[in-house]
Amino acid sequence: MNVLEDYMVDPRLSLLDKTRIQAQVLVPVLRALRVELGKEKADAIVKQALRDWSKQLFADVGGRVEGSARRKWAAMHTALADVTEREVKVEMRRHDKEALEFDVTHCRFAEFFRALGEPELGALLVCATDFDIVAAGGSEVSLSRDQTLMQGAPSCTFRYAFAPRS
Template identity: 40%
Template sequence: MSISVIEQARIQAQVLVPLVKALQAELGEARANALVRNTLGDLYRRFGEEFWKAKKEASLGQAVASAFKTYARDDALAYDVIEQTEDAFAFDVKRCAYAEFYQALGEPELGFLLVCTADFATAEGFGPDIKLTRTQTIMQGANHCDFRYRRNKGESQ
């Protein structure tokens, strides 16, 4: 059985949290966070591209729903689907074990940097016609995360 994404995040945090804190101390928080965000962004963008190619599903709703089942494995996320169509997948995360983990560490800002910012980079990997909108996260203190994926048909970007 493969290791769940939440377990991967917990294991990675053992190395990444002290590394990012050391980078912040050395380079300053803004510069270190930008470096981490850009580096991880490239990695997650490639992950999104590979995922999208592997799915080969015409339906955005089916593909993104499948991805979030992977992230939700081992009771990591509780979420309500708001809309699932060929060109949209909208849902609200009501409970997030990733946020609970980083909040228990006393590092929700690093949790946002290391976990939540990956969502946008991964969505970029899905293609230029796929857009993610999210206005709030549990990691940053909201009572839910509002994910809205849409395919913008006919728009060139």
């Protein structure tokens, strides 16, 4: 069983299809809120709501994985990689006991949200979840990412660092 099974809702749908369905609802709501409240206030409300949702969702998923915080992160990271592998192209830079470093050089999620003209929404629904998954790793896992395709960069730079095991 994939630890993200509840998040995926229907395992027959790809994560990209699930994300497209979310966008079909969120984009019109976001745009209506912008008309009523102004772009800055509407974007702030949606950002906070989506961040709260994602943090809670991945905390709950991590809570169902037995073992250390690093084990929780590894289970969720692997499950997410499994459901996104056909949507992204990855170039591995480093993979050892101290770090996992790779660049995403092509991302269909970024293409979709940039075509919608809503890369910020894509960053909230897709990119920010990586940090929520890292939070399950507590102080045992950290992530830095200086750039993303969603923001128009040539790649997403994932740099995970692992605390020494005691």
